[in-house]
Each structure stands twice: as structure tokens, then as C-alpha cells.
Amino acid sequence: DIHHALHVIATIEKQTGAGKPWIVGAGFHRPHDPFISPQKYFDLYPPGSLKVHRDPAGISPAPPLSMPGGGFADAFNAFTDAERTEFLRAYYAGVSFMDAQVGRLLDTLDRLKLWDKTLVIFSGDNGYHHNERNWWNKNTLFERSCRVPFIVAAPGAKAGQVCRSLIELVDLYPTVADYCRVAAPHALAGQSLRARLENPAAKGRDAAYTLVSRGAGGYGQAVRTVGWRYIQWSDGRAELYDEVNDPEETRNLAGDSGHAALVKEHQHLLARVGPYTSTETRPPPRRKRAE
Numbered sequence: 001d002i003h004h005a006l007h008v009i010a011t012i013e014k015q016t017g018a019g020k021p022w023i024v025g026a027g028f029h030r031p032h033d034p035f036i037s038p039q040k041y042f043d044l045y046p047p048g049s050l051k052v053h054r055d056p057a058g059i060s061p062a063p064p065l066s067m068p069g070g071g072f073a074d075a076f077n078a079f080t081d082a083e084r085t086e087f088l089r090a091y092y093a094g095v096s097f098m099d100a101q102v103g104r105l106l107d108t109l110d111r112l113k114l115w116d117k118t119l120v121i122f123s124g125d126n127g128y129h130h131n132e133r134n135w136w137n138k139n140t141l142f143e144r145s146c147r148v149p150f151i152v153a154a155p156g157a158k159a160g161q162v163c164r165s166l167i168e169l170v171d172l173y174p175t176v177a178d179y180c181r182v183a184a185p186h187a188l189a190g191q192s193l194r195a196r197l198e199n200p201a202a203k204g205r206d207a208a209y210t211l212v213s214r215g216a217g218g219y220g221q222a223v224r225t226v227g228w229r230y231i232q233w234s235d236g237r238a239e240l241y242d243e244v245n246d247p248e249e250t251r252n253l254a255g256d257s258g259h260a261a262l263v264k265e266h267q268h269l270l271a272r273v274g275p276y277t278s279t280e281t282r283p284p285p286r287r288k289r290a291e
Contacts (some may be wrong), residue, residue, distance in 0.1 A: 001027045005101040009108050016112050023176075028101055029127075031094030041093040043101075050092065052084045053131045060252035063237040065214050068139050069290050115153070120178045121172065122151040132248070139212055139224040141231045142249050143241075154179060157197035165196060165204025166224060207269045210216045211276055217274055219276045223269045230254070230266030234276075238263065 008026045015022035030037060067073070079087070102122065104203075108117055127145045129135040138145045150167065152175075153159070170190035177184050178192035196202045210222045222231045229249065231239040239262055240254040253259045 001030050001098060001101050002165070003203060005104045008105055012105075012108055012112070012114075013185070023180075026102075028098045028185040030098040031091050031146070033089070035090035035094055037090070037093040037097040038184055041097045041265050042089060044096055045089045045092045047085070050079070050085065050088050051090060055133060056248075056250055057132075058132075059250045059260065062133055063233055063235075063239065065218050065233045065235060065237070066134055066140065066218055066231075066239065067135055068137070068214070072137055073135075076134055084131060084136075087136060089247045091128070091130065112159070116155055118153075119155070119176065120153040122149065122176075123169070124148045125169075141212055141229075141239075143224075143229060143243065143247070146222060146224065152193070152197055154194075154197055158200055163196050163200035163204070165202070166191060166206070167196075167204060168208050190193060207272075209270075209273055213276070213278070217278070219278075221273070221276060223266050225266065227267070228262060228266065230263065230270070232267070232270055240266070256267055 004026060008024055010129075011024060012022065027196065035180065068130050075282075106120070108120045109118060109120070125148065127143070128138055128140045128143050129140065129142070130149040132144060142147075148169070168187070168190060171193050172190065173183060174188050174272075175194060176191045178194045191205075196204055206225065208224045210224070213219045213220065216288040218234050220231055220233045222229060222241075227242065227244045229239075229243055239252045240251040240259055241251070254263055
């Protein structure tokens with residue numbers, strides 16, 4: 001990640017010095033595994049400084065497809081408390097290490113006085129679990145896995161403001177095209193976020209969607225609305241969570257008759273995208289050579 005930062009800085013300096021416009025996608029590996037970071041970032045989180053999450057008593061059991069299984073689940077189930085704590089320290093150290101590299105890029109924009117003509121988007125590709133339902137990874141349809149960090153600095157945008165409306169990562173492309181005054185070559189699934197960056201109170205999407213596959217044709221689809229998350233699994237099971245009063249998603253309300261109308265409403269929203277059809281192609285199995 002240090003080398004990535006240095007390369008990006010050199011690219012920005014070269015293109016800016018030549019008077020050329022540029023677009024840079026700076027991808028950092030941390031906090032992804034393997035959880036290796038310089039010691040000074042571990043030192044920011046001394047042993048005993050972090051508290052490992054514990055699920056509350058009475059948490060709704062997860063449907064069979066809700067949590068991934070396999071070797072990861074076996075490993076997590078075997079974790080000791082000491083290993084959980086060290087995992088958390090290593091993850092936080094990776095976040096701080098990556099944050100420092102991002103800071104170097106932003107310092108470069110300061111030094112070259114580029115903020116008034118540069119669009120900066122900071123995001124990630126997924127969230128992460130830290131012992132919620134004994135899971136230490138991604139690939140679920142809970143909020144912690146589906147939600148990603150998303151920070152934007154742009155000319156004309158309201159600095160230091162928080163926008164509470166829903167967005168999807170498909171909105172990135174049209175946003176960049178909008179600020180660069182470039183017409184999209186075809187219709188896009190996403191929508192420019194410029195209006196919400198200039199007015200964070202502006203209305204956004206009414207729903208955001210996420211999909212996970214579970215192999216052997218199994219999958220789940222989630223729709224997130226302003227106050228709710230609804231999940232439909234290919235085996236017919238469902239989950240509904242109140243994101244205002246139960247942000248840790250501990251109580252599944254999908255089977256509660258008092259929420260039947262909400263379930264129906266979210267089913268209609270999922271119907272917009274339709275059922276998942278795998279586009280994965282696999283090579284034909286090899287035939288055994290005749291002896």
C-alpha cells in the first residue's frame with residue numbers, strides 16, 4: 001500500500017506538471033487480509049483497548065442460507081477470545097495503515113492546490129463482520145456487510161455535511177461523468193449524486209439492492225429502504241429488520257403479522273429486479289483418458 005501511494009503521488013505530480021487532465025483509481029489492499037501492517041499501527045490499539053462484540057441473548061436465529069459456512073465457519077467457531085481480540089486489533093491496524101496512505105494522497109492535493117478542480121471519492125467494496133453471529137468476514141446480507149464507507153469532496157459540494165439518503169455504487173460512474181461533463185455512451189443503471197452533494201437534504205433513492213450467492217443455485221437478495229432491510233432467500237425464507245430501532249439486526253420481524261404490509265411492500269421492490277439468474281460459465285468436465 002505504501003508503494004501504491006507513492007506511485008499515485010508521482011502520477012499526479014507528473015500529469016499536473018504537464019498540464020494534463022488525469023483520473024486516478026488508487027486501490028489499497030488494507031484492511032483486507034492478510035492482516036499485516038507496520039507495528040506502529042498495532043500500537044495504536046494496545047491489548048485490552050478494544051471490546052469484542054457479543055450477540056445479545058435472544059437474538060433471532062439466522063436462516064440456513066443467511067450465514068456462509070465451510071472452512072471459514074469452522075475456523076471462526078474454533079476462535080478463542082484471545083484470537084478474537086488479536087483479529088480485531090489487526091483489522092483496526094490495517095484500517096489506520098490504509099488511512100495514513102490516503103492522507104498522503106490528500107496532502108498531495110493540498111501541496112499542488114488541486115482541490116478546486118478535483119473530484120475525490122473514497123469508498124470500499126464491502127463492509128465486514130467482527131463476531132456478529134460469530135462471523136469474521138463479509139458475504140452476508142446484513143447491514144455490516146452490505147454498507148460501505150462513502151466520502152466525496154467535489155467543487156461546489158457542501159463540505160462537512162452528512163447525506164442520509166440511499167445510494168448504490170452504480171451511482172459512481174454517472175457522478176464522475178457529470179462532474180467531468182462527459183456524456184454516457186448508453187443508458188446507465190446509476191444516477192449522478194451531484195444534486196445530493198450540493199444539497200445533502202435532497203431526496204435520493206427509495207431503495208438499494210444487494211445480492212449474495214450461496215452455491216448450488218442458492219442465493220439471497222436484499223432491499224434496503226430508509227428504515228428497513230428486507231432479505232429474501234432462494235429457499236423461501238425471509239428476514240426483515242428495523243434499522244432505526246434495531247441497527248444491529250437482532251430481531252427478525254419477517255414472520256410478525258404486524259409487519260405483513262411492510263414485507264409485501266419490500267417484496268414488490270425486489271420484484272423490480274426480478275430473481276437472480278447466474279451468468280457464471282464453467283468449462284466442461286475433463287474426460288478421463290482411456291487406458
